[in-house]
Amino acid sequence: MGSQHHQDDAVRAASDLVDSYQNGRISRRQFGKGLIGLGIGATAASVIVVACGGSSSKTKATTAAGATENTTAGTPKVGGTLREGYNRDISKLDPITTNWYDPAFSAIYETIVTDDPDGKTVAQFAKSFTVSADGLTYTFEIPEGRVSHSGGVMGAKQIAEVLTTIKEKSFIGGVSTVPMDGYSVDGNNVVLKMKNAWLGALNPHKTGYWGLLNIDTWNKAGGTDPKSTYGTASTDGTGPFTFGEWVPGSHCLVNRWDKYPGSNTPYITNKGKAYLDAIRWNVITEAGQRATQIEGGELDTLIGPSYADLERLKGNKKLTVIQHPEWSGFQLSMNRDYPEYFGDVETRQGLSHAINRQGLVDAILFGNGDATYGPFPKTDRQYEPKVEQFNQFDIAKAKDLLAKAGWTAGSDGVLTRNGKRFEFAAVVEDETVQKLIAEAVTQQFKEVGVVSKFEVVDRAVAFEKESGAGQKAAPMSLFFWLWPVPLDILVIFSSSETIPVPNFSHVKDDKIDAAVAEWRKSGTPDAAQAASSNFQLLWAETLPYIPLMNQYATFVHQNYVKGWQPFVWLLYPVYNDVWMDK
């Protein structure tokens, strides 16, 4: 009883604190301190601070899940096409062969499990799931009678087959499932056996790369053959929407699947077919255009407005802005197959100390993000704050480290070592934020005598130039990663198993590999945290990549759009509850 009272008091105090912050009575710093004072951990506090409106703006507060203004209350109206603006080009809609997944994945496909708004793993396609006490067996109960969009049976046998295919053949499956032994069928169940207990076993299953599809359709369309039409001309998932049209660089359209039997996911309130007739994602890569289009009524919802427009959007009474931490980051690869530049740690550290990360956050993201000194965003559950002892902006230290590494300034100020000038080509994707970061970094490197020449190319070419073997990959590339659990992707970026893709830096470091192995053997939260901390500290010190910053996920919707509730644990909204009151 006493404990219950204590909890009630804490909830009330936290509620008052949030209210004071959102009404501008206390500063962000005071708010953060207050949360920590209530016994909320620093990481959780920072999540809440961001969720409650990261800026000190007096304009309308943002919410973590749009809960107050984007309710599903009222009688849902059926019909209409949701027009959603999207800040990236749309990848091939094939979970197995794509190198990126986009919002359409969560309309077309279901994953076997997913996250709920509290970050708890819940069933999605599966009816239920259990984990054995020793952590070596995961059992997913598969609902009976489910079919794919084409009518193909999606029973336990088919689900086990598709999961096995993903594990063995997908772009990212093999390397992110090393501790997994394999999938088998037991009646209506799919059973995942582990080589060892691993706390991260379910994480990959929640991503778009594990979208469940009809494997027969996928094989018939061409499977892993680059000429396969799966994902470009058709798809065959089990989600509430079916493939309509995919036009890269322009748009993607999905239509309601009238035979959708309803979702097993507890937090999805609509247990039948979707309300919307269709969803169309419009690719808008020009940052300034996104806000203009939603303000002008050309869009109903928007993913990723330009931060330059954010305050204006927050002040628009017809719109609601949702903002929360994002599991993403901007990084610079340093191809170790150019050892003359990046082979020694002092040089990498020197370059890293030359970068004014907070300046980048303030100037480019308008404060809507955090500087990163290690691999993880500050708001991640496993964030290790000790990484902040590394990579701080310090020009004198940068110059000192570069001098220790043997670099001396030539007559034009450019560093030289063994007759080789510190001048190299680099690649960046043709996207507003990334281009600006590249320009800023170029100038910051120039301050310490290093010349980086960034070539701006489209997304596909950037990936191609990052992914070559040896010196076929660019010496440096600036790239952006996005993944629901940072550790899962960052181990893949730096493990020697994944050279050249996606280990763009071609890092072969025994200590990093050992840290990755330690993470893959961690079966308890404490072991996972220890492994994660070790990995982060090693990473921050030895720099397989130079971390720069991460941004906050930002979404905007017209107030007549209901049930569109992106939340912190998923990258994109789910669409079965969405309807339009207009």
Add this chain to the structure above:
Amino acid sequence: MSRFRRALKNKQLVIGMIIAIVIVVLGIVGPAVFGDYSKQDLLRGHKPVGTPGDFFGTDALGRSLAARATYGIRISLFVAISVTGLAMVVGTIIGLIAGYVKGLVDGVISLLIDFIWGFPLILVAVLAAASIGSGLLPVILAVGLVNTVAIARVVRGEVLGISEKDFVVAAKAGGYSTMRILTKHVAPNVIPVALVLSSYYVAVAIIAEAALSFVGLGAQAPLPSLGQMVSEGRNYMRLNHWESTIPGVIIFAMVLSVSLIGDGLRDLLDPRLRTALERARAK
């Protein structure tokens, strides 16, 4: 009336020259006055015109818009004047040869000219960028090629007419060499046309360089180009429109000045037009 006096009385030419002189002076001394175009101050981004310390404002990375715009003028002028100047020389020579020699030579040259003329400038630039990569070089190649062809085409047409004139026929009958006829009798009659045409193509080159840089095929960051500045600034139109307005106004002024100069030169140098104008004034 001397040619200089006639020039001073031509309002278009005078206004065009004044604007051009201001722009050229800005391009020459601006970078020295406004400092390093790449110097950034991340805490002073998006400052509007009139900000103390950054009177002409700053861009997203806190770089001086004045320093970048004046350096951008240099790039525009370099591409436009040098490329069009070279195109004028080469195009005039090709046009003279094709129009005067005629026959197979004219046929082959005309075929090539028509072939290249069939491609829009932007497409040629895209093809050049695809083959050798983005940057100023493909822009120079594309603008140079298209301008050369354009000038050669018009000069050839002029030469075809002039070579049938009595004074050319007389020169031929007099036994003068082809070179002498071309340089002493034909060229002086087509150079004014080429010059006027070139002024138009300088304007085309300025716009082409700006347009190609706007779409990312021209000057590459951090090298500032006016088109690229307009492109970068358009993301912040509602926040600080000066980031696009300043380079945009400069592009407008450059094209206007070149167009005015071209019109003025045409009035001044084209003997047929001049005679017609003088007759009209005399009436």
